[in-house]
Amino acid sequence: MVKRGHPPFGIAAVAAAILAVAGTVLVGSAPGASAAVSCDTTNHCYAESVSSGAANYGVYGYVYIGCSYMPDSGSNFVTSEMWDTGSANAYWTEVGVFSGLGDYHSWFWADSRPNGGGFNLHFPNLTAAGTGGTYTIEINYIGSNDWDIYEGNSFTDAGESTAQPPSTSSGTTIAGSEYTANSGFGMRDIGNVAYEEYQNTGGTWHYVGGTAANEDIGTSHYVTSTYDSGTSTIDWTGPC
């Protein structure tokens, strides 16, 4: 087991919280971005860190919920989460907090298994996350194509994904926020995932460190992210 240091929880997150209390609305866009394509259910937008490398046998991190809310329009959502994906996004598992479609800060996990297992989504029997809380989340390969999911307000067993072979060639650790509504819709989204780690095929956990970089995806994205390689932390700031 890797010896771990105290997570200092980034300065950027503190700044984000201050902005949230002040009710500040930040609206940004990529340089040269066009407003032609929206953030919607067809074109999901993301503020996240991405670390691609050797095969993953799990991901781990501390997700902070600064603001996470989506008006219930019947179609939109926002998440704070981590993904563990295999090569070419063929197989993937995700874990985190979901708001929208009548849910508010609901814990969820999902997977995609193109070997006939299809797409699967679960809302486990867990108390909703609180605003301002930091929670531990984990996806862990346990062998025989099975993966354990841990999440919730007290880091509990949330279920098991099955029949999902781990990639033997490459893997990607992703952490951040996904959202489907445009600026002005009423979405709120500030948070971070701190001390992101991945597990190698030998069962050793590593911080993603300098292997990760932030990505703000979506032509009309307006949640902006920063990544700190020193603490393996992705911070994102949107309206609140």
Place this chain on the structure above:
Amino acid sequence: MRHITPRWLPRKLRTVTFCAIGASAVVLSAYFATASSATSMTAGSAIPASAAHQLKAAMYQMAKASGDARPTSIQAVLTTRARALQLATPGETVPGSTGQTVYLVVMKGHFTLREVSVPRGGRAPRGHYLSETLNPTTLQPMDIGLRNQASPIPLQSLGPVSNLTRR
């Protein structure tokens, strides 16, 4: 190897109540608005006609949002969540589901789920058999499975089947 959570992990003591107040009010009102008049329903029993009517409306909304407003069939049973998962998301488990009563609804059609989270660059899930478990009181979705093949487990093996398909 499972990750061991450090005992020293601090909880952030940040108060960001600004966002939570309005959101909580919206969620609570939505909860009570969608709560059905469901009485104590037992897994394996028939779905009461009044509940089936409400469920039918909800599932047609779901079908439309999933890209097929006129699915070939919609069928439902009242069962435990654990048994429902065997059909809806085969092999996957959720703790505490054994004693939990849910509606299991299976729809056949041509579905695309755009309102679910996928990694960047990932395609919206597509398939012909959309299975969903719902809380019988709130009708909130609890689990969703989408695949191209029908489950080998017959729905009627879980209880009396309600046919919710519009004629």
